[in-house]
Amino acid sequence: MPSPKARSSAARSGSVPCTGGNGRYEFISLSRTPPPHLLQRQGSDPTTARLRASESPNRRRGSGSSTSSTGGQQLPEEDCMKLNPSIIGIALSSLLAIDLWLSKRLGVCACEDSSWGSVRPLMKLVEISGHGIPWLAGAAYCLYKSDSAAGQEVMLNLLMALVLDLVLVGVMKAVVRRRRPAHNRMDMFATFSVDGYSFPSGHATRAAMCARFLLAHLVLAAPLRVLVLLWATFVGFSRVLLGRHHVTDVVFGFFMGYWQYNLVEILWLSPVVLQSTIGQLH
Numbered sequence: 001m002p003s004p005k006a007r008s009s010a011a012r013s014g015s016v017p018c019t020g021g022n023g024r025y026e027f028i029s030l031s032r033t034p035p036p037h038l039l040q041r042q043g044s045d046p047t048t049a050r051l052r053a054s055e056s057p058n059r060r061r062g063s064g065s066s067t068s069s070t071g072g073q074q075l076p077e078e079d080c081m082k083l084n085p086s087i088i089g090i091a092l093s094s095l096l097a098i099d100l101w102l103s104k105r106l107g108v109c110a111c112e113d114s115s116w117g118s119v120r121p122l123m124k125l126v127e128i129s130g131h132g133i134p135w136l137a138g139a140a141y142c143l144y145k146s147d148s149a150a151g152q153e154v155m156l157n158l159l160m161a162l163v164l165d166l167v168l169v170g171v172m173k174a175v176v177r178r179r180r181p182a183h184n185r186m187d188m189f190a191t192f193s194v195d196g197y198s199f200p201s202g203h204a205t206r207a208a209m210c211a212r213f214l215l216a217h218l219v220l221a222a223p224l225r226v227l228v229l230l231w232a233t234f235v236g237f238s239r240v241l242l243g244r245h246h247v248t249d250v251v252f253g254f255f256m257g258y259w260q261y262n263l264v265e266i267l268w269l270s271p272v273v274l275q276s277t278i279g280q281l282h
């Protein structure tokens, strides 16, 4: 329950108290025009009439009393639920603001003059370790050199996973079109045009997916498994430190890469497919 003081200040500011889905009081402003979808969905119910009344020319000019058109009535719960998206919007904007601020603060190797500029060459080595070309070239070479059918099967599927990753990340970047951080210097080697975009981090998706792949099929020794996990984490961190990405690009990239591995398992190419592929190559 809002206090009487809160209630009177709400009346002064043209807000109406009503209960949200969680039973708590929320305040909605009536000094703004309700969004068209709200009016449309409400059709001709009494609430619509009240909202329309609040839109009278007098009110829009700001000459009417803020409570006169509503009489301080409570709106039905469903109306409050419709206003929740604005709360989600505010939460998202806040998250993005924190993301921009944090990414800028963490971009300590963004250029040679940055506070950790001397570590930039090391970070660029980490970047190369997660780049698509060494991974594709390595998997293709191992496939070519592998003697056993099991080894060939694993390498062929790793190649398929890497290509799938490039396609999915490329599509996602082209759809979202988020710009890279302003402090990034675009001096990466071998990039596609979509790599001008930031979301999600292709290095992070690849690192997460390849780490899961390696742990599932190739790396069994415990110390090496830890190293694989550290490498993947470090690749992700290095994207933000180099100023290439926002924090959310990398976090989402890790999730996406993790999920991509599930897809690889579903699409796993069997030895039969492998034999016909190898047969066609020879």
Ligand SMILES: CC(C)=CCC/C(C)=C/CC/C(C)=C/CC/C(C)=C/COP(=O)(O)O
Binding pocket: 131, 132, 133, 134, 136, 137, 140, 166, 188, 189, 190, 191, 192, 195, 198, 200, 201, 202, 203, 204, 239, 244
């Ligand atoms: C080497 C072999 C066998 C084939 C090469 C095929 C080829 C041309 C692959 C392209 C790989 C490539 C350019 C990947 C892009 C990697 C990249 C810069 C991603 C951007 O990562 P982000 O973390 O900054 O989003």
